[in-house]
Structures are given as structure tokens and as C-alpha cells.
Amino acid sequence: MQMRSQIEAILFDAGGVLVLPDPTVLAPLLEFYGATASIEQYVRAHYLGMAAKSRSRSLESDWSAYNEAYVRHVGVPEADCAVASAVLARTRSAHLWRYPVAHSAAALMALHDAGMPIGVVSNASGQIEEILLRSGVCQVGAGPGAPMRCIIDSHIVGVAKPDPKIFDFALPFFPGIERANIAYVGDSVMMDVEGSLAAGLTPYLVDPDGDSPACNATVIGSLKELLVL
Ligand SMILES: [Mg+2]
Incomplete structure (x- = not known):
């Protein structure tokens, strides 16, 4: 360029x-809702979440589009995405952004x-x-x-x-x-x-x-x- x-x-x-939201913490959390254990999929889910957040034009305080895209990509069934998104929102604290x-x-x-x-x-x-x-x-x-x-x-x-x-x-x-x-x-x-x-x-x-x-x-x-x- x-x-x-x-x-x-x-x-x-x-x-x-x-750093990424630590998938070694979030995978066991979301497996409870039917998600995969594959760490690679959680890494990808972050970028899909950011893309969804960018598309929705959400400000820093609103991570709902991110959370929904994230849980969907790691394999939470459609019917459980809302509850899994809510649990993710409550669990993904600032201190979980630590996975290099x-x-x-x-x-x-x-x-x-x-x-x-x-x-x-x-x-x-x-x-x-x-x-x-x-x-x-x-x-x-x-x-x-x-x-x-x-x-x-x-x-x-x-x-x-x-x-x-x-x-x-x-x-x-x-x-x-x-x-x-x-x-x-x-x-x-x-x-x-x-x-x-x-x-x-x-x-x-x-x-x-x-x-x-x-x-x-x-x-x-x-x-x-x-x-x-
Ligand atoms: Mg960032």
C-alpha cells in the first residue's frame, strides 16, 4: 500500500x-448451553462478534450484537442463544480480556x-x-x-x-x-x-x-x- x-x-x-476474551473460561461456560469446546471457534467468534457489532453501529456500552453472534458461532442452538448471550454478557468482564x-x-x-x-x-x-x-x-x-x-x-x-x-x-x-x-x-x-x-x-x-x-x-x-x- x-x-x-x-x-x-x-x-x-x-x-x-x-488479547481476546479468554476462551478457556468461556468455552466451559457456553458448553452448558450446547456450544463447542473448540478453542479455535471461540477465537473466530470474537471477530464475527466484532463484525456484527460494527454492522449494528453499537457504541462501546452495547455488546448485544457481539454476544449474539458469538454464541451462535460457537454452536449454541438458536432457541438458547438469548439466554446464552445474557450469561456471556454477565461473565465476560474486563478481566477476561487476557488470552493472547x-x-x-x-x-x-x-x-x-x-x-x-x-x-x-x-x-x-x-x-x-x-x-x-x-x-x-x-x-x-x-x-x-x-x-x-x-x-x-x-x-x-x-x-x-x-x-x-x-x-x-x-x-x-x-x-x-x-x-x-x-x-x-x-x-x-x-x-x-x-x-x-x-x-x-x-x-x-x-x-x-x-x-x-x-x-x-x-x-x-x-x-x-x-x-x-
Ligand atoms: Mg478491540
Whole structure:
């Protein structure tokens, strides 16, 4: 892509990009309602859920379209989808977003090793920095995961995507880099693509199976594809 060579820094969403709702917790939960035990299907269900959430134009507070698509994809019978969705909504707390996305931690480390300035901007609940550290994905500064310049948590800064002002908390960590030359990598059309576009950044959408509705972003299957930047 024409844009790629201009990218001088990368900011990442956390949910769906670095960590997923933990399928090793959610599979036993939903098996009770007839769902599969296949972890791979729960990983895919996240992206189908995000695509449904994007299509329904739901804001951060409304995960009903996500929950319904999620339980349907993991095999809950149609008649039980409503109750399973409700149980999923009550169980999938902020602290369950902790299952590392395949290839993400390695890709972050490779980007860091290549000298790319990187950071995180997440709609979260005050927990995301601790969870990213504990899951071994990344942390601010040196540690077991990839060193990030910043990890911005919407709960801590008081502004959430799609409000473009949340990115103002990250930009001071990337001095001298034009907004348009900073990529923002997310998995939501409304929160991430539209929010980062409104902030003047360059959006990338993680959509491993091509589930998302069309949008104004460069679509990638995994963070490995960022290594060419
Ligand atoms: Mg996300």
C-alpha cells in the first residue's frame, strides 16, 4: 500500500488485537448451553462478534450484537442463544480480556527490535496495563513482553474511543511524528477505524477471516503483516 512506507509509529488497540476474551473460561461456560469446546471457534467468534457489532453501529456500552453472534458461532442452538448471550454478557468482564492473540506478542517484539515506536490505546476499565503485563504481551518500558512507550486506558484518562481525544494522551509519547504517519491498529470499525481517522491517524483493521463490513482502513489478518512497515 502507498501509506505503508510513511508509517513511523504504531498504536494498538488491546481487545481483539493483543488479547481476546479468554476462551478457556468461556468455552466451559457456553458448553452448558450446547456450544463447542473448540478453542479455535471461540477465537473466530470474537471477530464475527466484532463484525456484527460494527454492522449494528453499537457504541462501546452495547455488546448485544457481539454476544449474539458469538454464541451462535460457537454452536449454541438458536432457541438458547438469548439466554446464552445474557450469561456471556454477565461473565465476560474486563478481566477476561487476557488470552493472547496468536502472533501478536512476537510481532510487537519484532517491531520494537526493528526500532518502530509503539504504544497501546485501549477502551478498558483500569485493568489493561496489568493484564498485558501478566499475559506476557507487553508493558511500558523493559520487561518480559515488548516494551511500549505508553499504555493508555480509557478508564484512567476519562475519554473513550471513538472520541478522538483519547489519542491526545498517547501522542506526547511520539514527539516529532505527524499524526498521519502514526498507524492505529484495531478490530472495531466504529471505535477504532472511525475514532483514529477522526484523530488524524492512519487506521488498520485486524480482521483475520474477512468478516468485517467494508471500511476506510487497511485490513490485515494479523500483526505479522505490520512487519513490512
Ligand atoms: Mg478491540
